[in-house]
Amino acid sequence: xxxxxxxxxxxxxxxxxxxxxxxxxxxxxxxxxxxxxxxxxxxxxxxxxxxxxxxxxxxxxxxxxxxxxxxxxxxxxxxxxxxxxxxxxxxxxxxxxxxxxxxxxxxxxxxxxxxxxxxxxxxxxxxxxxxxxxxxxxxxxxxxxxxxxxxxxxxxxxxxxxxxxxxxxxxxxxxxxxxxxxxxxxxxxxxxxxxxxxxxxxxxxxxxxxxxxxxxxxxxxxxxxxxxxxxxxxxxxxxxxxxxxxxxxxxxxx
Ligand code: 13P
Numbered sequence: 730x731x732x733x734x735x736x737x738x739x740x741x742x743x744x745x746x747x748x749x750x751x752x753x754x755x756x757x758x759x760x761x762x763x764x765x766x767x768x769x770x771x772x773x774x775x776x777x778x779x780x781x782x783x784x785x786x787x788x789x790x791x792x793x794x795x796x797x798x799x800x801x802x803x804x805x806x807x808x809x810x811x812x813x814x815x816x817x818x819x820x821x822x823x824x825x826x827x828x829x830x831x832x833x834x835x836x837x838x839x840x841x842x843x844x845x846x847x848x849x850x851x852x853x854x855x856x857x858x859x860x861x862x863x864x865x866x867x868x869x870x871x872x873x874x875x876x877x878x879x880x881x882x883x884x885x886x887x888x889x890x891x892x893x894x895x896x897x898x899x900x901x902x903x904x905x906x907x908x909x910x911x912x913x914x915x916x917x918x919x920x921x922x923x924x925x926x927x928x929x930x931x932x933x934x935x936x937x938x939x940x941x942x943x944x945x946x947x948x949x950x951x952x953x954x955x956x957x958x959x960x961x962x963x964x965x966x967x968x969x970x971x972x973x974x975x976x977x978x979x980x981x982x983x
Contacts, residue, residue, distance in 0.1 A: 733964035735769040736971030747776030751783035753974035781818025793821025799846035837880035862905035894939040906946025922961035950979035
């Protein structure tokens with residue numbers, strides 16, 4: 730399976746800053762190397778079109794929306810639609826990122842509606858899941874991952890289930906490891922990814938083996954190669970260390 734190395738720029742970068750970083754990435758990855766990696770960038774909305782333009786024509790580079798509202802259009806002040814993201818050049822979306830769940834109170838049910846809607850609209854979805862520290866300490870890892878996955882996937886149509894390969898990726902991001910510098914250790918990451926793979930198999934059957942499971946949470950150039958080499962780790966979702974092109978390029982090459 731082709732590894733996915735994704736950058737979530739969160740609420741960082743003006744258009745000019747985003748254009749510069751995107752141009753550095755595009756130039757450095759111009760010859761398509763490393764060939765076995767798909768590089769995704771989730772910029773802020775205002776910079777989507779400049780980043781998409783910098784990546785135009787590059788099969789190994791793509792952009793995605795960090796958020797969207799699951800309706801075609803309407804009176805939803807402050808929200809953005811998948812049609813608008815498509816128009817700006819995005820082909821992926823994030824759903825269920827922990828900052829959306831915990832800072833903006835998005836429920837499992839809203840994450841589920843977003844997942845189904847984005848797939849219906851032809852987007853590729855990176856569905857984020859992960860436990861909080863107290864949930865891990867109380868032995869609830871498997872229960873939390875199971876609840877988040879099953880709620881998000883239970884309303885998929887049969888047609889959607891049959892065509893998930895290449896259209897759905899899971900990102901495991903333990904909330905306690907995001908932006909804290911506390912990376913989950915190899916044992917913890919392997920345990921969570923194996924749990925996710927087994928849960929996906931129980932929910933989706935054979936299709937589960939083809940779905941990439943990314944790790945996210947304090948990924949740095951210094952730990953990326955260890956993380957990406959672990960069983961069932963099919964890529965990385967990087968926040969802070971993706972903001973500088975050189976740092977992100979080191980992670981892509983690791
Ligand atoms: P950091 O890499 O800054 O911990 O952020 C991880 C993340 O939330 C990516 O979506």
